[in-house]
Amino acid sequence: MERNKSLAYNFGFEAMPLLFHSQTSAFIKYLENDGKKFLDFWWNHVGDQLEESKRVPPGGLTFSMDQYDDKTKIVIITLPSAREDGDPIFLGAVARPERRFSFVRIPNTELYILSRYDGCAAQHKTAFGELSPRAIYREIGVGLNPNKIDFKRYIKERLDKKNKSKKKSENKK
Numbered sequence: 001m002e003r004n005k006s007l008a009y010n011f012g013f014e015a016m017p018l019l020f021h022s023q024t025s026a027f028i029k030y031l032e033n034d035g036k037k038f039l040d041f042w043w044n045h046v047g048d049q050l051e052e053s054k055r056v057p058p059g060g061l062t063f064s065m066d067q068y069d070d071k072t073k074i075v076i077i078t079l080p081s082a083r084e085d086g087d088p089i090f091l092g093a094v095a096r097p098e099r100r101f102s103f104v105r106i107p108n109t110e111l112y113i114l115s116r117y118d119g120c121a122a123q124h125k126t127a128f129g130e131l132s133p134r135a136i137y138r139e140i141g142v143g144l145n146p147n148k149i150d151f152k153r154y155i156k157e158r159l160d161k162k163n164k165s166k167k168k169s170e171n172k173k
Contacts, residue, residue, distance in 0.1 A: 001046075005086070007054050008079050011046045012088030014135055016077070017111050020093050021133035024109050028095050031063060031075060039063060039077065056080065066152070068159060072096050076152055082116035089126065089146050090114045092155045107133050112158070114151050117142060128154060 001010055019042065020027050030038040043058040060080035068074050077091040092112035099106040110130060117127035122143025129139040144154060 001049050003050060006084050007043070007047050007050055007056055008082065008087040009084070010050065011043055012079060012091055012113060012115070013131065013137065015042055015046050016091055016093075017131040017133070017135040020095075020111055021107070021109050024095050025098060027093075028065075028073060028075070031065065036062065056083075064148075068094070068156065072159070074152065074155060074159075076148060078148060084116070085118040086115055088113050088115045090148060090151045092151060094155065094159065109133070110158075112140075112151075112155050113137070114144060114146060114154075 001014055005013075039061050040058045043061055047055040058080065060078065063075055063077045066074045066076075073095045075091075075093040075095065077093070079088050079090065082089050090113070092110075092114075094110040094112070096108045099108050112128065112130055114126055114128050117125055120126065120142045124143050124145050126142065126144050126146050127139055128141045128144045129137050131137055140158075144150065
């Protein structure tokens with residue numbers, strides 16, 4: 001937990017990646033059953049770890065869930081308005097069924113984030129990237145339009161590219 005960062009930052013860059021990547025099936029189940037209550041609980045839990053001046057109510061925290069294909073779901077989490085540089089605007093969680101080899105869980109999830117980026121020279125001051133299972137951020141692009149429809153489109157385009165390259169490699173075999 002980064003105590004000098006905002007609640008939104010810690011929620012988006014720390015708590016959600018660890019929860020989603022480590023317990024994907026449970027994460028999806030809790031969202032389907034409890035929805036916003038589940039997200040509010042974790043928002044408040046993260047806030048309890050920070051000093052009182054960093055705590056803000058979860059107003060604007062919402063989610064939507066779409067089926068991408070037979071086995072893949074995309075969850076878009078909208079966070080409260082980004083107040084500081086680096087605060088996340090949207091999280092995009094790509095969930096697939098768990099894969100295992102013996103007792104080892106094989107990672108097959110993806111978590112994308114669109115965040116406020118004040119240092120960007122583009123019209124839209126945003127950064128788009130991916131968060132690994134260890135919550136390591138890898139930037140993919142900057143200056144993307146910060147609206148939910150476009151964010152979902154960016155994620156679907158990435159998934160489409162991966163599916164096309166996967167099919168090409170399967171056809172070569």
